[in-house]
Amino acid sequence: MARAEIAARTLRTDRWWLPPLTTFVGLLLISIYAAFRTFQGDYYWVDQYHYLTPMYSPCLTEECIPAASHFGQWFPALPGFLTPPLLIIPFLLGFRITCYYYRKAYYRAAWASPPACAVAEPHDKYTGETRFPLIAQNLHRYFFYAASLLLLINIYDAVLAFGTGLGLGNIILLVNVSLLAAYTLSCHSCRHIAGGRLKHFSKHPVRYWAWTQISKLNNRHMQLAWASLIFVCLTDLYVALVASGTISDLRFID
Amino acid sequence: MSYQGKFRVWRGDDSGGALEDFTVEVNEGEVVLDIIHRLQATQAPDLAVRWNCKAGKCGSCSAEINGRPGLLCMTRMSIFEESETITVTPMRTFPIIRDLVTDVSYNYTKAREIPSFAPPKDLAPGEYRMQQVDVERSQEFRKCIECFLCQNTCHVIRDHEENKEAFSGPRFLMRVAELEMHPLDTADRVDQAQDDHGLGYCNITKCCSEVCPEHIHITDNALIPMKERVADRKYDPIVWLGNKLFKRS
Ligand code: SF4
Ligand code: SF4
Numbered sequence: 001m002a003r004a005e006i007a008a009r010t011l012r013t014d015r016w017w018l019p020p021l022t023t024f025v026g027l028l029l030i031s032i033y034a035a036f037r038t039f040q041g042d043y044y045w046v047d048q049y050h051y052l053t054p055m056y057s058p059c060l061t062e063e064c065i066p067a068a069s070h071f072g073q074w075f076p077a078l079p080g081f082l083t084p085p086l087l088i089i090p091f092l093l094g095f096r097i098t099c100y101y102y103r104k105a106y107y108r109a110a111w112a113s114p115p116a117c118a119v120a121e122p123h124d125k126y127t128g129e130t131r132f133p134l135i136a137q138n139l140h141r142y143f144f145y146a147a148s149l150l151l152l153i154n155i156y157d158a159v160l161a162f163g164t165g166l167g168l169g170n171i172i173l174l175v176n177v178s179l180l181a182a183y184t185l186s187c188h189s190c191r192h193i194a195g196g197r198l199k200h201f202s203k204h205p206v207r208y209w210a211w212t213q214i215s216k217l218n219n220r221h222m223q224l225a226w227a228s229l230i231f232v233c234l235t236d237l238y239v240a241l242v243a244s245g246t247i248s249d250l251r252f253i254d
Numbered sequence: 255m256s257y258q259g260k261f262r263v264w265r266g267d268d269s270g271g272a273l274e275d276f277t278v279e280v281n282e283g284e285v286v287l288d289i290i291h292r293l294q295a296t297q298a299p300d301l302a303v304r305w306n307c308k309a310g311k312c313g314s315c316s317a318e319i320n321g322r323p324g325l326l327c328m329t330r331m332s333i334f335e336e337s338e339t340i341t342v343t344p345m346r347t348f349p350i351i352r353d354l355v356t357d358v359s360y361n362y363t364k365a366r367e368i369p370s371f372a373p374p375k376d377l378a379p380g381e382y383r384m385q386q387v388d389v390e391r392s393q394e395f396r397k398c399i400e401c402f403l404c405q406n407t408c409h410v411i412r413d414h415e416e417n418k419e420a421f422s423g424p425r426f427l428m429r430v431a432e433l434e435m436h437p438l439d440t441a442d443r444v445d446q447a448q449d450d451h452g453l454g455y456c457n458i459t460k461c462c463s464e465v466c467p468e469h470i471h472i473t474d475n476a477l478i479p480m481k482e483r484v485a486d487r488k489y490d491p492i493v494w495l496g497n498k499l500f501k502r503s
């Protein structure tokens with residue numbers, strides 16, 4: 001038996017193409033900004049107020065400004081156009097790329113698989129995440145572990161910056177790590193590890209409680225993914241503007 | 255407050271068909287199914303449509319309205335402009351029988367392929383005891399009315415007929431999750447989900463959750479947790495080592 005003969009790719013009359021387009025443009029702009037700042041290799045540290053942009057933290061190579069290397073300089077200077085963040089970006093990028101939310105976002109927006117619900121995808125064949133390379137999405141939890149570690153370092157940086165008084169930069173760094181923490185905690189792998197994998201919640205009251213709380217955050221995972229991503233860029237921009245002397249930090253207490 | 259609404263309804267069977275134009279009276283408070291019934295009563299007595307409860311509970315009246323999969327009986331006419339032409343088509347993913355009626359037996363085949371609930375051998379019926387917190391997750395999935403809108407919308411089979419063999423679809427992966435999370439089920443559901451029901455085909459793009467009339471969080475609460483369990487089993491050496499060392503199962 002055959003399907004109903006309907007030639008149109010979709011009969012949807014709403015602007016179904018708008019959300020994937022918005023996602024695509026949003027991700028593209030953020031990628032361009034992040035790539036630019038990564039390869040700029042400068043303006044990541046405000047010596048006077050100890051502000052370090054999260055994009056360069058931890059700064060682990062010998063070309064880093066020594067004061068910005070809170071955890072020492074483990075590696076020699078990188079050759080050519082390579083910059084210190086390239087050591088941590090694979091983990092941060094890996095975390096976001098394998099994130100269940102971002103997967104939905106770019107499968108739809110960049111790969112049109114599908115572009116929107118009930119809109120036919122343009123591909124002839126589809127195997128989803130059953131084989132290489134997409135089967136590697138299953139590694140998400142390792143990136144979650146790595147990103148959690150980097151988050152702790154960012155929190156350390158933000159706390160350290162309070163040693164010089166209080167300025168707008170401190171508030172921004174604080175909001176940034178809060179958003180990053182909320183995004184990381186709301187991760188589906190985190191939810192699973194905390195308690196989701198249990199069969200009997202009643203036997204593990206503490207993990208059940210943790211699972212319940214994380215589930216609430218997890219409901220907002222998409223919003224947190226965007227909020228934290230945009231805010232990391234804004235934080236970095238603020239640090240860059242202060243570090244380059246373009247603006248001066250708004251100080252409350254010195 | 256009634257008006258003459260413009261409709262385009264797909265008519266035909268598996269030998270072919272087309273959209274046909276109709277003008278039908280629309281009254282205040284009506285749903286799309288009311289219009290289809292009026293159309294049947296006044297202009298097209300042989301129009302085929304499947305329905306039962308008219309209350310969004312039997313899951314019979316699934317179709318596509320302006321290209322969006324939904325229940326005919328739960329789609330209010332008030333969400334449309336009076337001037338709008340409303341297109342009503344059968345579900346795309348299943349073979350057509352006639353007009354708005356499709357053959358959904360793919361779903362029953364997939365349902366039968368899932369080994370049934372397997373309580374511990376030493377537990378007699380009537381002796382089942384479980385706590386509310388332990389069954390809550392499975393209970394969300396029991397809200398399913400089997401309308402198969404999620405199955406119809408999932409691009410894995412909607413756009414790729416050839417995947418029907420390997421992929422059971424969101425509704426039945428959710429059934430596997432329901433059993434996996436059931437406190438008294440003893441069967442191994444994780445390998446089943448990945449190997450027998452094609453969990454890996456799902457790319458978590460969430461269209462199933464988007465169209466579910468029961469608002470079940472299919473992707474977040476069933477599919478992703480199953481993917482995480484598969485990752486535990488197949489792709490996580492740390493868990494594997496922990497299980498070996500502490501003899502957990
Ligand atoms: S989330 Fe998975 S199962 Fe649901 S519609 Fe998308 S691909 Fe299909
Ligand atoms: S999960 Fe929702 S969309 Fe799918 S069959 Fe059940 S009620 Fe329908």
Ligand code: FES
Nearest residue numbers: 099100101187188
């Ligand atoms: S699911 Fe998004 S970060 Fe893990």
Ligand code: FES
Nearest residue numbers: 307308313315327
């Ligand atoms: S007629 Fe029962 S769900 Fe619509």
